[in-house]
Amino acid sequence: MSRVVVTGLGVLAPNGNGTDDYWSNTLAGKSGIAPISLYDASRYPCTLAGEVPGFDAEVRVPGKLRAQTDHMTHLALAATEAALADAQADPAAFGEYEMGVVTANSSGGTVFGQRELEKLWSKGPEHVGAYMAVAWFYAATTGQISIRHKMRGPCGVLVAEQAGGLDAIGHAVRQVRREGLRLIVTGGTDASLSPAGLTAQLTTGLLSHRSDPHRAYLPFDRAAAGYVPGQGGAVLLLEDYGSAVKRGAPRLYGEIAGYAAGFDPGSRHVLPRVIVKALTAAGAGPDDVDVVFADALGDFAADRQEARALRELFGPRGVPVTAPKTMTGRLYAGGGPLDVASALLAIRDQVIPPTVNVADPVPGDELDLVLGEPRPAPVRTALVVARGFGGFCTAIVVRALP
Amino acid sequence: MSTFTLENLKEIMQSCADQDSNPVDLSRNFLDVPFKELDFDSLAVLEIATRVQQEIGVRISDDAVAEMTTPQAVLDYVNRESVA
Structure with missing residues (x-):
């Protein structure tokens, strides 16, 4: 392919x-x-x-x-x-x-x-x-x-x-x-x-x-x-x-290495499946992922669903998670592409952009949120997650070229 | 009612055209040149008709717009309707 x-x-x-x-x-x-x-x-x-x-x-x-x-x-x-x-x-x-x-x-x-x-x-x-x-x-x-x-x-x-x-x-x-x-x-x-x-x-x-x-x-x-x-x-x-x-x-x-989409108005079970499918399409596993650009809806129930999916797949605090969209607001159709652009720039500069304003993360989420400051890190593979109102759910794996 | 002149039509056509990359040359005799050749597509002609309607208050039916293949046809229609 x-x-x-x-x-x-x-x-x-x-x-x-x-x-x-x-x-x-x-x-x-x-x-x-x-x-x-x-x-x-x-x-x-x-x-x-x-x-x-x-x-x-x-x-x-x-x-x-x-x-x-x-x-x-x-x-x-x-x-x-x-x-x-x-x-x-x-x-x-x-x-x-x-x-x-x-x-x-x-x-x-x-x-x-x-x-x-x-x-x-x-x-x-x-x-x-x-x-x-x-x-x-x-x-x-x-x-x-x-x-x-x-x-x-x-x-x-x-x-x-x-x-x-x-x-x-x-x-x-x-x-x-x-x-x-x-x-x-x-x-x-x-x-x-x-x-x-x-x-x-x-x-x-x-x-x-x-x-x-x-x-x-x-x-x-x-x-x-x-x-x-x-x-x-x-x-x-x-x-x-x-x-x-x-x-x-x-x-x-x-490269755009993997893509998968699913649909579930409840959105509880589809998210982990979609992420696994996108990783599989990229020939990658959870251990390969260096950063997750989260959907980060800002809704209590939806945030818990996303946190749980990431915790189950990557382990507690198992992968850096960020939401630079806290600086732009949600951009709807423009949001996913902007996150993909950010992921590619993170790969170029070997740095994870921060999530801003979040000061009191829900402890039970056990997410390794990149808060306040950018974090220098080896970034070769990035996962971008997006959910759309009504039950749309999509994940893309972006990877540095060998 | 004010009369609709060639100058009025030119003005409307200019405002519907792409002045930056593709200005319409309305100095030459363009009246019988089909809109297509002047680089006005069907939507652009509909837009011209809409503007003409707004300026002179003459109602132009969709069928009539479809028959407006040249600037001359627009003038003829308007003048005919204005008199009637």
Whole structure:
């Protein structure tokens, strides 16, 4: 089976505009969680979020395309440009059918959608823009990346809330192998920070209602009270290993070595199985794993389920566990890809990024949480776990190249 | 009702076009050039029709939009409907 490697990263996260910015802030423990600035959130129960700082769509996205797409797609288009530049990959140098696009999406284009729906009920149907027909769809981002870069091979979108981003990467790997692609754009970005986007999520009861950015999202902590939402994510460029070496790709961050997914609304039994399956697919065992990037929902019951699965598989305090998403909030479809990017950077720099703000971990969890400070450590194999609302559960194993 | 002129249409077309990488050349005689050749896809034509509706208050049916294959066809439709 051919090796599929990551050759380019494009990161747009609440604590970092660009991969280098994100990584240095993450290692420094700098959080991007703050009061919502995009709209007046003072009368809503959720007032905090992670917004991508200093992202100017007018500079990063061409005019016509900007008007035709939602902010989630603006972020993805810019992240794709960054990933292509990082990999020094010019799409024109590839065959159009040798390239594909598989992204994940969770919320759809809620900012665009809300704006046009407001026109619908306040002014009438003739005032709704034509691009409402495509801009708020889950598949809009994949479609626009495909059109922009003439990537005409297999394209698709995965929708599984926070698990979807890892599912997209898993499917992208499958498409490279099955269709013999040379290059595929994958990952995801979400941007549901609008009144409609967040109100739709209130019924889950999982959003944190706290107003102190340092106390709002505390996974594995006794004071856990839900999670803070964020926008952004990461786009990854995947290539067939042989093809990447042949064209002289400047960086091989690592390989996507194993992937597995399961579904169980109870989520109690599926998580350990999915992790074992992903490790088996990578030809690895628990002893090989140097770090776990946890799902870290911040919900008491869900945190205990994840802690138990990790404790049973790796033993008490058997593996370093971290959740840099405590600095970004949960990014939905963008969350898994951002964790995979972090895992690859951890492998590059031999350092585990920290979990912030968690001060009082639940003792019975017996997790070796990397708290407050980054931890230098040999990192060769990383496990990334993500769960999506409703029962989605996915794991990916990322590994350094030999 | 104000009349809908060639200049109005040009303005709308410019705002629907990609000014950065693919500006529309509306200096030459473009009225009978099919939208497709001007790099306006079907959604872009629908967007033009939507903007025209908003500006002059003339209702344009979906069937009528489908027949608007050139800028001239848009002008003809609007002028016909405005008179009626």
